[in-house]
Amino acid sequence: MLLNPTFLKLNKIPILLAVFSILFYWVFAYNLVRTDYVKLLTLYAALFVLFYNVIKLFKHNTKALTYLAFGFRATFILAIPNLSQDFYRFIWDGRMILEGINPYLFTVESFISQGEFPVAQALELRAGMGDLNASHFTNYPPINQLCFAIAALFASKSILGSVVVLRLLIIAADFGTLHFGKKLLEKLKLPTHNIFWYILNPFIIIELTGNLHFEGVMIFFLVWSLYLLYINKWQFAAVVLALSISVKLVPLIFLPLFFQWFVKRNVISTEHSNDKSNNHKQDTGFSKWIPAFAGMTKLIGFYSIVGATTLLLFAPFYSSEFINNYTKTVALWFQTFEFNASLYYIAREVGYLFRGWNEIAIIGKVTPILVILFVLMMTFFRRNKTPVALISCMLLVLSFYYFTATTVHPWYVATLLILSVFTKYKFPLVWSFVIILSYLAYINLNKADKSENLWIIALEYVVVYTVFIWEVFLKKPTKVLEG
Template sequence: MLTVSCLLFYFSFAYNLTRTEYTKLIMLYVALFFLFYKLVKLLKHNLSLLTWIAFGFRAVFILAIPNLSQDFYRFIWDGYMILTGFNPYLYTADHQMSLGIITGLHNQIELYEGMGALNSSHFTNYPPINQLCFVIANLFPGTSILSSVIGLRLIIIAADFGTLYFGKKLLEKLNIPAHNIFWYILNPFIIIELTGNLHFEGVMIFFLIWSLYLLYSGKWQWAAVVLALSISVKLIPLIFLPLFFQYFMKRNVISNEQNNEKPPIDKQIALSLPPRNNTLNGIKKLIGFYTIVLITTVLLFAPFYSSEFVNNYAKTVGLWFQNFEFNASIYYLAREIGYLFRGYNEIAIIGKVTPIIVVLFVFIITFFRKNKTTVELITAMVLVLSFYYFTATTVHPWYVATLLILSVFTKYKFPLVWSFVIILSYLAYINLNSADKSENLWIIGLEYVIVYGVLFWEIFTKKHYSSISSKRWIL
């Protein structure tokens, strides 16, 4: 009954909902989240059935056009650009349309109008592996937008089940309940934002979890290659690179046993890990790891390289720090304080300072917090990514997906709570059709009061014990 109810609600969400139907949107999402929670609790010892249910929920969306996001129009556009010989990083859709150089593109007007003015006026910011996915989707049979949407959706679904496979194996090796992976895989937020709205965080996450599994298994060279693939889908894993310092410099088999992690069985794998107190060996592996990540990433970007590409890509990425504002928390508070002194264009100032603060925080976590074991490393990733989102000027709902998957390997639950209340961000533009087109800050405030409240409760009130035998706070 729970499963059938979910299927009906997902069908309504996919085929009978518009973004502006706020009451219906909230009611469906709340109902789906409640049923999802009950399903995981009820069937946590039947992972096979949970897997089939997760597949069934995703299958509901196969023929649906995304109704909460229009980014997929740009995905299809970029894929076609590559297929016709254009470098998507060198031209905006506006420029191409104005010159009339696009010929033979099916549904050209519909794609151009569908992506919206923001997408069409800026250069693409999607890395090369993401672009490859767009190309593959356009190769699916058919010339309609729906055929490309189906292609995009099948890629994302395949990535989700790759995440399920490697995530479950990593949880088992870390002596963490394997059903934890379903707090991600079966989560309505993930199904709606990734499978439904076609956001490629799911593909990036697949490569990230695969990389962490390879790293735990001692195959650090392959872990570096796969991490580069993750970066080449979405750039966000770049923020994690400094955190590997202690993992390579101080990790050893004994520390694994002390932290309840099952040490690798194969002796060759064990020997591939940095030996205890062997700093030189750790440095060599760390440098090797970073070198492989860098070279692989550069090679993946190389086919698109030109001086214009570097300039356009840097300019587009910079927009996220100094031009766009959406669903922010600390930034909005800083902006209001800035208005008291200057009164305008606070993002131009705060947007320059925020990256510096984030970098400083990353290095504090890197050097002043223990990150020797896999659980400690992933927990550090949760802390760093959370700080980045808390200080960012733009936090789209699907950004939280990375935080959610990492949290299933830790004791933190606030990302799961955030995946529930993030739906409030869709109500932020409830004033869109009125004279006041700004975000509703009361709604955003409610979202973050809940998220910060749970976070502070977990840090300062609820005592955490990471998966080691000694009792201590997780921070």
């Protein structure tokens, strides 16, 4: 059929778009160095233009979009990631587990500095991951570690083999997200092709499939959990949400937001049921509190299942040293590391102006407090009783966290992008395009000054904040269909 002249004539433009996309992805995967910023930006911009037009042309043909999603990802199968070194640590951790060594208890450098090589290709892995990664304890949760161990099981002596296994796991998760994302969109009476703004986005294909970041696996469990929650399978949803947390800790920030979903939504559902049955007499006394009490019971049960499942998944790695090492490593992201930040960089400059030195240690302690206060405000003072309202709230909460964070790696935006698919907001889609500017920090890798170019970072965030402010504060509200 594909070689049929009539078919080729009628679909000439879509076929050309697909062919050029695969060609550009191939160049990106096998013939790009991250310090070649002109080539990086040109390829990325071209892929985004192609992606936008592919969605517009095929939005009523989700089968074709699915085939393209698979084809674009397949292009990367044998590629070694070229924009990130993290995968070397993934492989190290997985092989440590197969050797019966708890990866949370030892740094890579603690072995190499003593001339010990506990895993195959130890020196090559150490050189690949770099000094920073090798000198810190691992911070990847247990389901993430399970993925690393699976790669080690099938390719214990080949870096490329491990990369292929890790990539197949991430691709499988992406298609799981596609499956449950479409089902959730159908339930919400939203266009099902919206999921392809995530699945076919060059940012997602490059950062997750290409660079092997496991946000994709976390997102799969998160979307699955939201779908289960919508169809009222909240116990199973809690288990799946715990799996998401056990890939990346990010979904922990969403937990307070479920308060209104379980408590106030249960009250409204009961009132509607009473109205339909014409039993809507004025409730007095204890009876009017019964729905709220039932909702609170579900909420406590939901939290209990999430907590118990998460603890159970961490249990095989438990020790007093693990707790100490893990908390210290997580704290580094708030009080030590700096990359592609926005409001934090402004606060840092104010600190330099008045104190004369970097105030990250202080700012890093204040930021979590601000985030907690914002989450509580969104929990109790914003209506989150419908699916779209809940997901919109999740999007805004996570955006606030990233806006105030000291470190915002490009792949972090993936979670914002998937949440936006179910809402009216498009600023994460814009961010997924301009986030490529953060890679220009690597221009200075071979220079004495390795710091980021703050003008470039400013350009990125001016675009993002402009769209964000327009959509959240200035744009006239439009009615969003929801189930």
